[in-house]
Amino acid sequence: MEKIGFVTDSSSDIPAEIAARLGIKIVPLYIGIDGKAYKDQSEIMPDEVFSALKAGKKVTTAAPSPGDFQKVFKKLLEEEGADFIYCVTLSSKLSGTYNAANIAKSFFDKSKIRIIDSKTSTICLGFILMQAAEAFKSGMDNESIGMIIEELVEKNRFIALLESFEYVFKGGRAVFFGKLVEKAIKLVPILNIGKNGKVRLKKFAKNNETALNELYRQTVAIAKMNPLNLIGIFYGSDINPALELQERIRKNGQIKFKDIIISRITTVISAHTGPGIVGLAISPVKTGK
Helix, strand or coil: CCCEEEEEEHHHCCCHHHHHHHCEEEECCEEEECCEEEEECCCECHHHHHHHHHCCCCEEEECCCHHHHHHHHHHHHHHCCCCEEEEEECCCCCCCHHHHHHHHHCCCCHHHEEEEECCCCHHHHHHHHHHHHHHHHCCCCHHHHHHHHHHHHHHCEEEEECCCCHHHHHCCCCHHHHHHHHHHHHCEEEEEECCCCCEEEEEEECCHHHHHHHHHHHHHHHHCCCCCEEEEEEECCCCHHHHHHHHHHHHCCCCCEEEEEEEECCHHHHHHHCCCCEEEEEEECCCCC
């Protein structure tokens, strides 16, 4: 059987033990603080980013270089004996990661590597790789795995709340909100990532409690459409809202889920959202039902 390698970037929030078990390679993004660059997760953690932001330091983020992807592709193809590689990246509308992976691909036989824009982020991206790698382990062929990835890119859903737009404005990612700035400062924004891979403002909530209720309501509505789900809950600095959402989902008899994974957002994502983010990813289960 053809040996397939799986690659993604560190925005995917895949827990390290799961990535190791499934053989998923993680290419780190970079975060800069006052001009010094650090590799996401391995050299800097979210609390350090939050401290830097609160201290007014200049915090920037950057995609992996083509060379970073090239090293991983080379190891998989030449050292680990992979016959084919699926590389699924953070939305191309949010980062240059997808472009960097495509440049790296040009140094190899192009028929052996497929680069896919996930059009999403966080564990919503992670679920695509996790399910694809599980499909490979179950004996599924290359073509079928590609179809699973394409379907999950289309059907996975992401929704999140931010404590405020303060950090989004600082990171320059709120241009599209225009005249809503004054209103946004006073209310809790609820966001999703659209099918085009861009972040969209869904609505405002009066406070965090109302916003959490809305996240829960939308999660149930989405998950009810799938026979079985993987549900991811991600957070910034406070795990308690994530645990509350997990408990509510577990007690809900209207939806079926295979697993609920709680993960902390990576440093690169935290630089743009700040510590108050809480969100969910809903992914229809395609393997191991």
